[in-house]
Amino acid sequence: MSDRMVRIVEILIDSFLPLLKAGLAFTVPLTIISFLLGLMVAFIIAIIKVLNIKPFVSIASFYVWIIRGTPLLVQLFIIFYGLPSVGITLNAMTSAIIGFTLSVGAYGSEIVRAAILSVSKGQWEAAHALGLTKKKTLFYVILPQAVKVAVPSLSNSFISLVKDTSLAAAVTVKELFQVAQQITARTYEPLWLYMEAAAIYLIFCTILTFGQSKMEVWFSRHMAQ
Amino acid sequence: MMIKIEKVYKKFGTLEVLKNINMEVAQGEVVCIIGPSGSGKSTLLRSLNHLERISSGRIIIDSELLDERKDDIDVHKISSKKVLEICAELGMVFQRFNLFPHMTVIENVMLSPIRVKKVDKKEAEEQALELLRKVGLLDKKDVYPSKLSGGQQQRVAIARALAMKPKIMLFDEPTSALDPELVSEVLEVIKSLANEGMTMLVVTHEMGFAKEVADRVVFMDNGEIIEENIPDVIFKNPIHDRTKAFLSKIL
Ligand SMILES: Nc1ncnc2c1ncn2[C@@H]1O[C@H](COP(=O)(O)OP(=O)(O)OP(=O)(O)O)[C@@H](O)[C@H]1O
Numbered sequence: 001m002s003d004r005m006v007r008i009v010e011i012l013i014d015s016f017l018p019l020l021k022a023g024l025a026f027t028v029p030l031t032i033i034s035f036l037l038g039l040m041v042a043f044i045i046a047i048i049k050v051l052n053i054k055p056f057v058s059i060a061s062f063y064v065w066i067i068r069g070t071p072l073l074v075q076l077f078i079i080f081y082g083l084p085s086v087g088i089t090l091n092a093m094t095s096a097i098i099g100f101t102l103s104v105g106a107y108g109s110e111i112v113r114a115a116i117l118s119v120s121k122g123q124w125e126a127a128h129a130l131g132l133t134k135k136k137t138l139f140y141v142i143l144p145q146a147v148k149v150a151v152p153s154l155s156n157s158f159i160s161l162v163k164d165t166s167l168a169a170a171v172t173v174k175e176l177f178q179v180a181q182q183i184t185a186r187t188y189e190p191l192w193l194y195m196e197a198a199a200i201y202l203i204f205c206t207i208l209t210f211g212q213s214k215m216e217v218w219f220s221r222h223m224a225q
Numbered sequence: 226m227m228i229k230i231e232k233v234y235k236k237f238g239t240l241e242v243l244k245n246i247n248m249e250v251a252q253g254e255v256v257c258i259i260g261p262s263g264s265g266k267s268t269l270l271r272s273l274n275h276l277e278r279i280s281s282g283r284i285i286i287d288s289e290l291l292d293e294r295k296d297d298i299d300v301h302k303i304s305s306k307k308v309l310e311i312c313a314e315l316g317m318v319f320q321r322f323n324l325f326p327h328m329t330v331i332e333n334v335m336l337s338p339i340r341v342k343k344v345d346k347k348e349a350e351e352q353a354l355e356l357l358r359k360v361g362l363l364d365k366k367d368v369y370p371s372k373l374s375g376g377q378q379q380r381v382a383i384a385r386a387l388a389m390k391p392k393i394m395l396f397d398e399p400t401s402a403l404d405p406e407l408v409s410e411v412l413e414v415i416k417s418l419a420n421e422g423m424t425m426l427v428v429t430h431e432m433g434f435a436k437e438v439a440d441r442v443v444f445m446d447n448g449e450i451i452e453e454n455i456p457d458v459i460f461k462n463p464i465h466d467r468t469k470a471f472l473s474k475i476l
């Protein structure tokens with residue numbers, strides 16, 4: 001083996017643990033926390049829109065419009081670098097969580113809304129005829145059916161989020177990609193290090209995809225049609 | 226009177242679907258509505274629980290004002306709470322069943338007593354079992370609707386509507402979506418309700434059924450009530466040519 005090869009292998013081995021640690025300490029929690037909070041936002045926004053809850057509908061639409069119409073990276077910069085100038089200083093991780101939550105909330109709300117609208121009108125009518133209010137109809141009749149429809153799309157956006165969290169490197173979160181950049185700066189082996197980082201993302205996503213298919217099976221079994 | 230429909234008009238855009246409908250249904254009466262496709266039968270039925278809003282006229286259910294409008298504007302604003310209260314007195318059975326697919330048969334039947342009437346779970350369950358026995362589906366209580374035949378689904382839908390202890394039952398072509406061999410099991414259940422004295426308004430294409438159970442048959446065509454009478458007269462000696470033409474086509 002040439003000296004260069006030996007050096008590269010050494011660097012890859014030495015950097016594997018720091019990268020994995022960064023992944024487990026920042027990438028994974030950032031993904032999970034943002035996703036769960038984002039889901040809550042998504043459902044709230046979708047419900048506001050479907051029930052047409054007056055003062056909030058336009059706020060909800062405005063929010064979705066802004067988030068979907070501007071780059072996530074720019075949003076992260078505004079939160080982390082921009083807000084301090086109006087006196088709101090957030091640490092890097094908090095900024096990233098807020099940014100990703102807002103993003104998941106906006107895109108997720110459209111998924112949830114579409115799923116709600118996919119439930120047949122007859123379900124609303126039957127519930128109305130039984131005397132259920134719109135709110136009760138939504139909670140007891142429509143949402144359980146809509147969730148089932150939304151699960152595949154939502155779990156796709158979860159997996160996208162794992163990868164999107166690499167953007168948090170740009171606002172100094174010490175997640176996987178940021179650590180890869182740091183090691184690269186020291187070792188000048190960008191090709192190999194970024195490949196290694198990619199491989200770790202791939203491992204995370206593969207595990208999650210596996211979990212996703214398990215969950216979909218569970219949903220189709222436990223929410224019989 | 227359980228149902229009073231006064232000078233009701235309904236427009237969808239420029240299409241006039243109901244034209245000066247006047248009708249009364251007394252306590253315990255079974256009224257069948259017949260007529261060609263598109264004559265406004267479903268629209269009329271659906272106006273009785275606000276699934277459609279009338280354009281003009283007045284609807285009174287069991288002495289409570291359900292709707293009074295003129296040119297698509299409320300003459301009296303009825304709160305949605307009041308509307309739902311009145312809806313709870315009307316059971317409705319749809320052509321396409323509309324059972325809740327994520328709930329078992331018994332959960333379908335228990336939902337509204339628990340969530341609307343706040344009946345406690347134990348009592349709701351006993352009552353649901355009783356209703357399922359009545360429609361002959363006690364053994365299917367823990368099954369999901371997708372596992373049932375159309376006739377069975379429709380019988381569950383009837384049990385579900387009855388769970389609210391309605392004073393009036395509305396049926397919109399309850400057997401039109403069924404395979405022919407499943408029609409009679411559903412009609413039998415409806416007949417038994419008639420025998421118990423339930424007030425009913427039934428849109429149907431089953432003339433044999435109408436002859437047998439209806440106290441009165443209403444013939445609608447093109448948004449109007451053309452004639453109404455006891456079944457014997459409507460089916461044997463209809464007065465109007467349109468009624469004759471319609472009956473000759475389907476009998
Ligand atoms: N939501 C709607 N928007 C526009 N037009 C409608 C709507 N619902 C019904 N119509 C029209 O109103 C007319 C009456 O419809 P309706 O469903 O009441 O007839 P029907 O007598 O029940 O017919 P069928 O025997 O086919 O069920 C039809 O011309 C129909 O196309």
Ligand SMILES: [Mg+2]
Pocket residue numbers: 266267268397398
């Ligand atoms: Mg119809």
